[in-house]
Amino acid sequence: EAGVAQSPRYKIIEKRQSVAFWCNPISGHATLYWYQQILGQGPKLLIQFQNNGVVDDSQLPKDRFSAERLKGVDSTLKIQPAKLEDSAVYLCASSFSEDSGYTFGSGTRLTVV
Amino acid sequence: KQEVTQIPAALSVPEGENLVLNCSFTDSAIYNLQWFRQDPGKGLTSLLLIQSSQREQTSGRLNASLDKSSGRSTLYIAASQPGDSATYLCAVFRPGNTPLVFGKGTRLSVIA
Secondary structure (H helix, E strand, O other): OOOOEEEOOEEEEOOOOOEEEEEEOOOOOOEEEEEEEOOOOOOEEEEEEEOOEEEEOOOOOOOOEEEEEHHHOOEEEEEOOOOHHHOEEEEEEEEOOOOOOOEEOOOEEEEEO | OOOEEEEOOEEEEEOOOOEEEEEEEOOOOOOEEEEEEEOOOOOEEEEEEEOOOOOEEEEOOEEEEEEOOOOEEEEEEOOOOHHHOEEEEEEEEOOOOOOOEEOOOEEEEEEO
């Protein structure tokens, strides 16, 4: 089966600019997650979707971050305006069920200068 | 709140050695545990998934065990190779398709 697709792979922007990331999960995976991984740390959850509904966005900095999942398939994560501390790898993951585990995409490395 | 700790943070071994990576978690009411590998600048590759009814899983030279009562998991790598050099991450999740909670990882270097 095809994996989780993410784009772009890399992005460099200046602070206060906006940026968007895209994720296409594995077909049939109802649950989709966005994680932020700062260098040297484990990934931390930003938002969880079940189909096209938000299950958990308690750790999403809503003043600057937003996310949506179109028709319960693709998802986009946006940052506006970006800050220096947003420099990180943004990972998208999807799962079919809790017994099937999670599959991650290759991530987007964001550098804010 | 679930916390996951991985020890050691970094490990360097000569090629051919057997090694053990440790993962501990504070809330034993987990459902499943998953080990991942991450190469520099890349995403996460799933290595092993241990479901709640299992105590261990094996794939090739890798063996992972889970002891929920003590809040521990170990990843055993046999006959290490330079290609095993990467960061290994442990993650746990509770029932109900809940998010993974990760440790900070162990950075492994296997020296030829």
